[in-house]
Structure formats: structure tokens, C-alpha cells
Amino acid sequence: MSVTNALPADAASAAKAASHALATLPASSRDNALTAIHAALSEAKEEILAANARDLALARKAAENGELSLSLLSRLDLGKKGKWEDMLSGILDVRGLEDPVGKVTLRTRLDDGLDLERVTCPIGVLLIIFEARPEVIANIASLAIKSGNAAILKGGKESTESFIAISKAISTALAKTDVPNSAIQLVTTRDVIPQLLALDQYIDLVIPRGSNDLVRFVKSNTKIPVLGHADGLCAVYLEHTADPEMAVKVVVDSKITYPAACNSAETLLVDSSALDVLLPPVAEALLAKGVSLRCDAPSKAALATKLDAQLSAILQDADGIDYDTEHLSLVLAIKAVSNTSEAISHINKHGSHHTDVIVTSSTSAAEHFMAGVDSAGVFWNTSTRMADGMRYGFGTEVGISTNKIHARGPVGLEGLMIYKYKIRGSGHVTADYGEGEGQKRFKHKRLDL
Ligand SMILES: NC(=O)C1=CN([C@@H]2O[C@H](COP(=O)(O)OP(=O)(O)OC[C@H]3O[C@@H](n4cnc5c(N)ncnc54)[C@H](OP(=O)(O)O)[C@@H]3O)[C@@H](O)[C@H]2O)C=CC1
Numbered sequence: 253m254s255v256t257n258a259l260p261a262d263a264a265s266a267a268k269a270a271s272h273a274l275a276t277l278p279a280s281s282r283d284n285a286l287t288a289i290h291a292a293l294s295e296a297k298e299e300i301l302a303a304n305a306r307d308l309a310l311a312r313k314a315a316e317n318g319e320l321s322l323s324l325l326s327r328l329d330l331g332k333k334g335k336w337e338d339m340l341s342g343i344l345d346v347r348g349l350e351d352p353v354g355k356v357t358l359r360t361r362l363d364d365g366l367d368l369e370r371v372t373c374p375i376g377v378l379l380i381i382f383e384a385r386p387e388v389i390a391n392i393a394s395l396a397i398k399s400g401n402a403a404i405l406k407g408g409k410e411s412t413e414s415f416i417a418i419s420k421a422i423s424t425a426l427a428k429t430d431v432p433n434s435a436i437q438l439v440t441t442r443d444v445i446p447q448l449l450a451l452d453q454y455i456d457l458v459i460p461r462g463s464n465d466l467v468r469f470v471k472s473n474t475k476i477p478v479l480g481h482a483d484g485l486c487a488v489y490l491e492h493t494a495d496p497e498m499a500v501k502v503v504v505d506s507k508i509t510y511p512a513a514c515n516s517a518e519t520l521l522v523d524s525s526a527l528d529v530l531l532p533p534v535a536e537a538l539l540a541k542g543v544s545l546r547c548d549a550p551s552k553a554a555l556a557t558k559l560d561a562q563l564s565a566i567l568q569d570a571d572g573i574d575y576d577t578e579h580l581s582l583v584l585a586i587k588a589v590s591n592t593s594e595a596i597s598h599i600n601k602h603g604s605h606h607t608d609v610i611v612t613s614s615t616s617a618a619e620h621f622m623a624g625v626d627s628a629g630v631f632w633n634t635s636t637r638m639a640d641g642m643r644y645g646f647g648t649e650v651g652i653s654t655n656k657i658h659a660r661g662p663v664g665l666e667g668l669m670i671y672k673y674k675i676r677g678s679g680h681v682t683a684d685y686g687e688g689e690g691q692k693r694f695k696h697k698r699l700d701l
């Protein structure tokens with residue numbers, strides 16, 4: 253892995269050459285590279301956390317000057333409880349996954365001695381642009397190497413020192429393995445992105461992981477296929493048969509465990525018929541955690557009769573924009589709905605098709621919701637924060653795709669694979685096949701995998 257200062261075309265061309273080498277490397281070589289990366293990061297922990305501290309110091313100053321949102325600041329700290337450990341264990345989890353390369357997913361006998369196979373293979377060269385989240389560079393590097401893909405990475409400017417320190421450790425590790433150093437390259441400034449987006453002769457897929465504006469910018473400025481990982485305007489819907497205690501647990505976890513994450517809840521929908529029973533305990537728990545509640549009239553009226561005067565006084569009035577905003581902070585927009593169909597309509601209109609939840613005791617309501625909501629993740633009685641590659645058992649994730657083609661939701665190894673067709677024949681030619689006199693017919697016999 254290098255912090256590349258090469259010209260974009262040279263970097264992309266080197267990545268293409270590396271991807272060809274990677275595609276034929278045995279799984280053992282790719283797994284050994286992950287072992288080496290894990291060891292190198294462990295050894296460089298002090299240096300990396302010192303670099304991260306420098307990023308944090310600058311970011312805190314920017315936040316104090318109002319130049320950086322507190323939610324973005326919360327993503328930068330690699331020393332935060334368990335983040336370092338999760339980053340390292342994610343590398344070993346990916347190493348332990350089944351090799352995704354060379355899996356036969358279709359076998360058909362076209363004719364005697366003429367067999368067709370569909371076999372998984374890496375996509376090739378990935379350009380991945382992502383937010384200022386230091387651990388992401390190790391997450392993506394491990395998924396790319398395991399899947400035999402080369403990657404050019406560009407992370408958020410606020411974590412540049414952390415990225416450079418991590419990529420230095422990864423580069424040291426790869427130098428001792430069969431994986432070419434140019435397989436994983438880091439660019440540190442966004443000015444090279446437009447040049448990279450023009451290199452469709454080398455780059456096979458662009459994954460913009462960030463805001464809607466970023467995804468739209470990339471889609472408007474490249475011919476390369478784009479797998480967008482956009483914003484997370486996630487909702488939780490409390491249907492009238494929801495268990496009140498479960499409702500509190502699910503909403504609190506969805507909102508406060510990582511408010512800056514794209515899979516955190518931004519909107520709470522509550523059945524009007526259950527406002528008095530379900531909303532007050534949820535609101536009390538959220539207010540106790542410092543969450544600002546922006547309520548529509550029915551939900552505010554219901555709370556005013558149940559909460560003490562002090563709590564009622566801090567309830568805020570929601571305006572329309574609140575239901576179309578990814579707050580990425582301790583703010584939650586609350587709205588009363590008449591039934592599950594109205595909840596579905598609201599989410600499909602105002603959400604970002606990322607992750608949405610229903611809390612209900614009714615199977616039919618749950619199945620109706622999960623069938624009707626057009627999102628990458630539709631969950632019943634669990635937190636929106638479950639939307640995560642590590643939690644799905646993918647080891648870690650490239651991000652959470654809000655695309656509808658190729659990969660949707662948390663993207664692990666499968667999302668970085670495509671396939672090729674192989675035919676093994678013995679001189680068969682198409683002229684021998686057809687409906688004409690003396691011509692043969694294809695057998696098209698499906699064979700076991
Ligand atoms: N679906 C998912 O998996 C994820 C979604 N997100 C979403 O991202 C948003 C917050 O993250 P935030 O950091 O503000 O996202 P941004 O989109 O602002 O930044 C993400 C990355 O994109 C780069 N970037 C942004 N605009 C451009 C551009 N015009 N040209 C080139 N590069 C660009 C940034 O570079 P620079 O740092 O130089 O500005 C950064 O590296 C939220 O909406 C969140 O939900 C975040 C993470 C995961």
C-alpha cells in the first residue's frame with residue numbers, strides 16, 4: 253500500500269496491473285497478506301494513535317470554531333472504546349471467511365464434451381471515496397485483498413494523518429507478501445478525484461461512501477459504474493401492538509449508540525392510536541440521553557399530558573424539513589401516523605432507502621412493512637444500527653450501499669465480486685448446431701455444482 257504521489261493515470265495503471273496479479277494469487281497468499289497487515293498495525297499502534305491524536309486536535313479546533321460538525325468529530329477518534337480492537341479483529345474475521353474467488357455458481361452441459369461454467373472473480377480495480385473514519389482504510393484494504401481486488405482509496409480530509417500512518421503500516425506489511433504494494437493505494441487530496449474518474453480504461457467500479465452530494469457528484473462526473481453508499485435517513489415505526497419496553501430499547505439503541513453513523517435513526521413514526529401508551533416512555537428515555545425531540549402536533553399533545561412540565565417544556569415543534577433531514581446528531585423528528593400503510597408511504601417518500609424498522613407484535617403488520625418499504629434494510633423488532641457488515645457476519649464492510657444494482661446494504665466480499673463464464677470444449681463449432689438438416693441440438697443439461 254502506498255500513499256501515492258504518482259500521476260493519477262500511473263497510479264490507476266499500476267492498480268490495474270496489480271489487480272491482474274491479485275486475481276490469480278492463491279487464497280493462502282491473500283490470507284497471509286491479511287495476517288501480515290494485522291501484525292504490522294499492531295506493531296504500529298502507538299504511531300498510528302499519535303497520528304490520530306494530531307487529526308483530532310485539529311478537528312477539535314475546527315469544531316470549536318464551528319467549522320466542523322460534532323457528529324463528524326465523533327467519527328474521527330480511533331482510540332474510542334473498542335474501535336482499534338474492532339478494526340484489528342475485523343481483519344482476522346475477513347481472513348477467516350471462505351475464499352470468494354473461483355466459486356462455481358452454474359454448470360451446464362451444452363453438449364457432450366462441451367461444458368459451461370459460471371465462476372466468481374474479482375471486479376478488478378476499485379476507486380473508493382469515503383468519509384473521515386480512520387478504521388475504514390483497514391476495513392476496505394482487507395476486503396479488497398481477500399477478494400482479489402486492487403483499490404485506490406481516498407478518505408475524508410479530517411483523518412489524513414491517521415490514513416497516512418495506517419497506510420504506511422499496511423505498505424510495510426505487503427512488502428513481505430506476494431500482494432503487490434500497488435494493489436492498495438491511498439490518495440490524500442480530493443483534487444485528483446476528477447482525474448481518476450476519467451480513467452475508465454483502468455478503474456472498474458467507483459464506490460462513493462458519503463453524502464448524497466458526493467454520490468451525485470461522482471455519478472455526474474464519470475463513465476465508470478458507480479456503487480453509491482449515500483446518506484442514512486433511517487426511521488423507526490412503532491405500530492400500535494408494539495411492546496412498550498421493546499420500543500424503548502430499539503429506539504434508544506437506534507438513536508444514541510452512534511448518532512453520526514449513517515445507520516442511526518433520524519425519524520420516529522408512532523401509530524396515533526398508541527401515542528399515549530408507546531411514546532411517553534420512549535420520549536423520557538431519549539430526553540434523559542440528551543436527545544432533542546422535534547414533534548408534530550399530535551405527538552406533542554400526547555406527550556404534554558404524560559410528561560412532567562419540565563420535560564414537556566423542552567419538546568420542540570417539528571417543521572416539514574425535519575422529516576427530510578439526516579440530523580447525524582442527538583436530534584429525532586417524531587410524527588404520528590394512522591397505520592402501517594401511512595408509515596410505509598412516509599418512509600418511501602422521505603427516507604433515503606437505507607435502513608428502516610417496525611416495532612410490532614403483529615406478524616402481518618411486520619411482513620406488510622418489510623414488503624412495502626423500499627430500503628436496503630427492513631427490520632422487525634431490532635435496531636437500525638444492526639445494518640453493518642461486521643454484525644451481518646461479513647467480517648467488516650466497504651460501507652452500506654444504497655444502490656439497487658449489484659450490491660445493496662452492507663457490502664462485504666460478495667459485493668466486490670463478479671463472475672466469468674468458462675466453456676470447455678473439444679473443437680465444437682456453432683455451425684453444427686441449429687434446426688437444419690443434420691444439425692445438432694444443444695442439450696442444456698444443468699449439472700450439479
Ligand atoms: N452509506 C454508507 O455506508 C455511509 C454513508 N455516509 C454518509 O456520509 C455523510 C457524512 O459524511 P461526510 O464526511 O460529511 O461525507 P462527504 O460526502 O462530505 O465526504 C465523504 C468523502 O467524499 C469526499 N468528497 C465529498 N465531496 C467531494 C467532491 N465533490 N469531490 C471529491 N471528493 C468529495 C470527501 O473528501 P474531503 O474530505 O476532502 O471533503 C470525503 O473523502 C452522511 O450523509 C452519512 O450518512 C457516511 C459513511 C458511510
Ligand SMILES: N[C@@H](CCC(=O)OP(=O)(O)O)C(=O)O
Pocket residue numbers: 327383385510512513514515637639640641649651652
Ligand atoms: N456500519 C457502520 C455505520 C456505517 C458508517 O460508516 O457510518 P458513518 O459513521 O456515517 O461513517 C456502523 O454501524 O458503525
